[in-house]
Amino acid sequence: xxxxxxxxxxxxxxxxxxxxxxxxxxxxxxxxxxxxxxxxxxxxxxxxxxxxxxxxxxxxxxxxxxxxxxxxxxxxxxxxxxxxxxxxxxxxxxxxxxxxxxxxxxxxxxxxxxxxxxxxxxxxxxxxxxxxxxxxxxxxxxxxxxxxxxxxxxxxxxxxxxxxxxxxxxxxx
Numbered sequence: 147x148x149x150x151x152x153x154x155x156x157x158x159x160x161x162x163x164x165x166x167x168x169x170x171x172x173x174x175x176x177x178x179x180x181x182x183x184x185x186x187x188x189x190x191x192x193x194x195x196x197x198x199x200x201x202x203x204x205x206x207x208x209x210x211x212x213x214x215x216x217x218x219x220x221x222x223x224x225x226x227x228x229x230x231x232x233x234x235x236x237x238x239x240x241x242x243x244x245x246x247x248x249x250x251x252x253x254x255x256x257x258x259x260x261x262x263x264x265x266x267x268x269x270x271x272x273x274x275x276x277x278x279x280x281x282x283x284x285x286x287x288x289x290x291x292x293x294x295x296x297x298x299x300x301x302x303x304x305x306x307x308x309x310x311x312x313x314x315x316x317x318x319x
Contacts, residue, residue, distance in 0.1 A: 188215040 188211060296305045 184212075187219075188212055 293304075297303065298305055
């Protein structure tokens, strides 16, 4: 039992040592990756700057090149921010135009609806006017016919009063 406990302690110590060594190796690798990424960014910026000048990109980097690369990056970021701000302003202007067009569209739709209602009401009014004109014509023709019937065919005297009195007498019965 003592031997097994001793072996177990040895294995635990080895595991702790291996774990610590693994962590140190990972930290070293992480530092190397970070340096590599920074050098790639700096080389890309230098390559862009040299390509713009027509010169071939240098293979090696110097420490004062990093300051220039950083300055170029800051300049590029400020350009991007400026462009973003400009695009945002244009977008806001387009949004405002869109909102105005939407309001105008709603107003036009309301006007069209109102015009349709006015046209419908106008047609109904015309129909009522035609109907009242027909009724008025009927009334006038009936009045003329009554006038003609109330006249004596021989003497052409108006017997309307006598006809009215006889109609009233019939209505009372």
